[in-house]
Amino acid sequence: MVIKGVLFDFDGTLTRPGALDFPAIKKALGCPLDQPILEFLDTQPPDLRARLEKILEEEEDRAAEICRPNRGAEKCLSVLKERQIPMGILTRSRLNPIRKALERFKGITIDDFDAIVTREMSLPKPHPEGVIRVAAEMGISPEELLVVGDFRFDVISAKRAGAMAVLLTNGGESVMTPDDPQPDYTITRLEDLPALCPE
Numbered sequence: 626m627v628i629k630g631v632l633f634d635f636d637g638t639l640t641r642p643g644a645l646d647f648p649a650i651k652k653a654l655g656c657p658l659d660q661p662i663l664e665f666l667d668t669q670p671p672d673l674r675a676r677l678e679k680i681l682e683e684e685e686d687r688a689a690e691i692c693r694p695n696r697g698a699e700k701c702l703s704v705l706k707e708r709q710i711p712m713g714i715l716t717r718s719r720l721n722p723i724r725k726a727l728e729r730f731k732g733i734t735i736d737d738f739d740a741i742v743t744r745e746m747s748l749p750k751p752h753p754e755g756v757i758r759v760a761a762e763m764g765i766s767p768e769e770l771l772v773v774g775d776f777r778f779d780v781i782s783a784k785r786a787g788a789m790a791v792l793l794t795n796g797g798e799s800v801m802t803p804d805d806p807q808p809d810y811t812i813t814r815l816e817d818l819p820a821l822c823p824e
């Protein structure tokens with residue numbers, strides 16, 4: 626299958642891991658460590674949920690101030706841009722922190738992305754809705770989309786949508802569990818991504 630578009634996760638994929646300190650955020654929210662944050666918030670009564678969402682949003686905005694482009698991210702994006710391969714971002718975060726963080730990327734602006742889908746616009750990963758929506762916005766089928774991310778939910782949403790999945794390990798252990806769909810490719814750094822999209 627020819628790859629006609631690349632869809633990136635944002636935090637920990639296009640940015641260096643760690644700016645969003647998930648264990649610390651979960652502690653601040655009272656979210657059990659083994660539960661994903663958005664799904665935990667869904668189980669909270671409305672008043673409490675609104676308060677916790679505010680805390681999460683503040684943490685996301687703070688992370689956007691300190692995050693840095695991931696190793697090889699600017700190069701990878703520039704190569705794809707030069708080859709005119711449509712690029713997108715799909716995140717469980719919000720648009721504002723993404724916009725702010727992208728200002729720190731050299732040679733790339735928010736306008737270089739053909740589609741940016743956040744939790745304000747779509748059901749969050751691992752739901753496949755965001756992947757399907759980005760493919761539609763690019764005018765391609767999900768099968769022609771390569772989805773790149775550093776977390777299980779990136780791979781799961783990609784495979785549920787029928788897209789190809791790339792797990793970015795950033796040099797760490799694989800985060801997949803035995804019951805998860807397996808990624809089509811595993812790479813340790815973004816420099817290795819353009820080679821997966823042959824010209």
Ligand SMILES: [Mg+2]
Nearest residue numbers: 634636637775
């Ligand atoms: Mg991530």
